[in-house]
Amino acid sequence: MKKIGRLDRPDNFGSAKIFSNPILERISRTHISIPITLFLVISSVSLYFGMTATSIPFSFGFAILVLGLFVFTFLEYMMHKHFFHMEPNTPIRSKLQYGIHGVHHDYPKDKDRLAMPPFVSAAYVAVLHLVFTLLIGDYALYFLPGFLIGYATYLGVHYAVHAYNPPENILKILWKNHAIHHYKDPDTAFGVSSPLWDYLLGTLPKKE
Ligand SMILES: [Zn+2]
Ligand SMILES: [Zn+2]
Incomplete structure (x- = not known):
């Protein structure tokens, strides 16, 4: 896999221009709280309808919810590994x-x-x-x-x-793995929210 990013510039605070059109350029920027709020609001509404408009028992519904979470972690890993880091072998x-x-x-x-x-x-x-329904x-x-x-x-x-700086607890591993992905070896540590799929599929950073 071709290396992307500038491994030599770990302290880069700059910003790139993706679009020459100023409106598109402005639209390409998003504060992180907006999608997070959007996803949590839609989740609450969806759960509300699941609990009030269907006869699905909550315990079973909850198991389905956990399954959805689990499926997401797998897609997160696969998208990052195979789509975000696709071989840039054509101009498109x-x-x-x-x-x-x-x-x-x-x-x-x-x-x-x-x-x-x-x-x-x-x-x-x-x-x-639509697809899930x-x-x-x-x-x-x-x-x-x-x-x-x-x-x-x-x-x-x-x-x-x-x-933010890494916390002094078990979550520190998330900071460490993602730093390795960015600054040392972009072919490892594709999981951001957890190292689970890197562990199962053999892409954990190599131990020194
Ligand atoms: Zn990446
Ligand atoms: Zn990152």
Whole structure:
């Protein structure tokens, strides 16, 4: 896999211009609290309908929610590994890879570019809701909140890892692994919200 980002510039506080159009450039910046709030509000509404408009027992619904969370962590890992870090071997792939993720590796401390713009997030939540409903019917009302809670956690952890110093507890591993992914070996530690899939699929950072 081709290395992306500037491994030699771990303290880069700069910001990149992705679009020459000033409106698109402004829209490409999002405060992290916006998508997190959006996902948690939609999760609450979805859960409310799951509990009031269906006959699904809450204990079973809760298991579906946990499943949604678990599925999200897997997709988080796969998207980061195979889509965000795709081989930039054609001009289109190269542009896409840079706009989606390469820019974050170049400017990891640019906090306005750690999430998609709100209308993009809202659009794919609508698509996810539709796809989950087609696949599993009313259970989607529990699955979607689990998935979105996973998503919100991922965004929150990713923001915290770049914005704050690591805590002196077990969560420190999240800071350590993501720093290795950015500044040492971009081919390891693709999981941001947890090292679970890196552990299961053999991409944990190598021990010195
Ligand atoms: Zn990456
Ligand atoms: Zn990062």
